[in-house]
Amino acid sequence: MPNATFFLISLVKCGVVLFVLLTLVAYIQLAERKIVGRMQSRVGPTRVGPFGLLQPAADAIKFILKEDITPDSAHKFLYLLSPALSATLSMLAITVIPIGGGTVRLFGQNTPMQITDINVGLLFILGVTSLGVYGIVLAGWSSNSKYSLLGSLRGASQMVSYELALGLALIGPIILAGSLSLRHIVEAQQHYWFIVPQFLAFLIYLTAAFAETNRIPFDLPEAEGELGAGYHTEYSAMKFALFFLAEYINMITVSCVATLVFLGGWHGPVFGPALLRAILPLVWFVLKVCFFLFLYIWVRGTLPRFRYDQLMAFGWKVLVPLALGNILVTSLIVGLLA
Amino acid sequence: MQVALFFIFATLAVAGAVNLLVQRAPINAALSLVAVMGALAVLYLLLGAEFIAFVQILVYAGAIMVLFVFVIMLLNAQPDEASHRSRVARIIGVPALVALLVEFAGFLATQFSDSPVRMGEYISSTEDLGMALFHQYLLPFEVTSVLFLVGLIGAVLLAARREDPPAAMPTAVSSSSAKTTPAELVIR
Known part of the structure; x- marks a missing residue:
């Protein structure tokens, strides 16, 4: 494929993914306010547009118009760098997520339904999310404020700890699929989804994913009752919006990975005329991802926050040993059957 | 590109x-x-x-x-403060650095051909790497992991907080003070 066509195709795909992603983030946030509102016997936003559907636009305008404050005692460069780093890294992880099994025809070339197809996609996602810690750590440190520093210390130790459980939980399905490529892992689930033989790994992954994305019940780095707003206390306007964006994109990423690795990705009943056959896999994929996103909101509306020592003890003394045991049993069974 | x-x-x-x-x-x-x-x-x-x-x-x-x-x-x-510029560092350090660089350059020049490395010439895929690590180099791999474990346990041992002396604990005041062994006294 000539270089120019390659760049053009990549550009178009990036544009489409970026548009879908940002729209999704805006509306998850609206959905979250609506659903959590319903759970607390409120109605949520209803004023802007029909059923409050234009609320995200109003929020965006508000973020842009707010005063952009940089504290005098902040480390200027790192203070500016960290929100950009958070947002960039979260978007980077999305590039290897495949959303369908087939190919699309663009500029006379068949191209897979993902921005780039690499052999070690899962490893890439783990690597990029592990870098995401820097955004939080540097934000807290460079703000030069007590609450921010405490929040980022909590965030860093929490993310480093739960990353371990997250990675170990994914090894079970990787052993079953025999590949690190997300595409191959999904194709290996043609007959049964990996959630069936790897139910324990699925639960561990789900728990660790909540902690990785700093969501309730593991949102200690931004526990508003104790820390103001945690690591982003000093941030305002669009800089704050970037952290916000990063958190929601990370939610989408871990939901996509859970769908691809445990719920069979785009596999599902396919029937009907050719057009329906082409669209249905995409529909299944989106529905499964939406299920996880709903789960995030549901949990937020129902569970209280962990205490910090409980959080660390749970990660190291429960999740990590369980994940290691799961790897041992899985590899033993796969080895015996082979 | x-x-x-x-x-x-x-x-x-x-x-x-x-x-x-x-x-x-x-x-x-x-x-x-x-x-x-x-x-x-x-x-x-x-x-x-x-x-x-x-x-x-x-x-x-x-x-x-x-x-x-x-x-x-x-x-x-x-930020670090500048150290006193030690004379020893200048007299021994600079020639040592030059010698090291010369040796390194010589090694590179003699041991490797000057043709560029090509993609796929060395073991690089995940599968080949796994095979090499867990078949050919299994023993060194396992020994290394034990070494890491030893380091880990050592670090925990060094960093672990010493137990409070029993006398400081309200419940243990009466029972344990009499039974203190000489070894425990030495540790304290």
Whole structure:
């Protein structure tokens, strides 16, 4: 494929993914306010547009118009760098997520339904999310404020700890699929989804994913009752919006990975005329991802926050040993059957 | 395009390394090291070693360096003060550095042919790497892991807080003070 066509195709795909992603983030946030509102016997936003559907636009305008404050005692460069780093890294992880099994025809070339197809996609996602810690750590440190520093210390130790459980939980399905490529892992689930033989790994992954994305019940780095707003206390306007964006994109990423690795990705009943056959896999994929996103909101509306020592003890003394045991049993069974 | 990418990221790696040495503030030095590791990962990627590239990011940049930054933050490490310029360092250090560089250059010139490395010439795929590690080099691999474990346990032992003396605990005041052995006294 000539270089120019390659760049053009990549550009178009990036544009489409970026548009879908940002729209999704805006509306998850609206959905979250609506659903959590319903759970607390409120109605949520209803004023802007029909059923409050234009609320995200109003929020965006508000973020842009707010005063952009940089504290005098902040480390200027790192203070500016960290929100950009958070947002960039979260978007980077999305590039290897495949959303369908087939190919699309663009500029006379068949191209897979993902921005780039690499052999070690899962490893890439783990690597990029592990870098995401820097955004939080540097934000807290460079703000030069007590609450921010405490929040980022909590965030860093929490993310480093739960990353371990997250990675170990994914090894079970990787052993079953025999590949690190997300595409191959999904194709290996043609007959049964990996959630069936790897139910324990699925639960561990789900728990660790909540902690990785700093969501309730593991949102200690931004526990508003104790820390103001945690690591982003000093941030305002669009800089704050970037952290916000990063958190929601990370939610989408871990939901996509859970769908691809445990719920069979785009596999599902396919029937009907050719057009329906082409669209249905995409529909299944989106529905499964939406299920996880709903789960995030549901949990937020129902569970209280962990205490910090409980959080660390749970990660190291429960999740990590369980994940290691799961790897041992899985590899033993796969080895015996082979 | 490969050549252009190589030069961009090679320059970045060298610049990061130089910056690491020049910077006085610990946090800047640590972050330059992260940049060096990222640039190195891209160089691995250009050689087709995807697995090594992302493990490099995951382990070095994502875990080890985070701990470095963490410690720097916790201690709130201040910029280093310039040390007294030691004469010994100048008399022995500079010639030693030159000798080392000459030796290194000689080694590179004699041991490697000057034809460029090509993609796929070395073991690089995840599968081949696994085979090499768990068949050919199984013993060294396992020995290394035991070594890590020993280091880990040693670190925990050194860092673990000593138990409070029993007398300080309200419930243990009466029962344990009589039974203290000489060895425990020595530890205290």
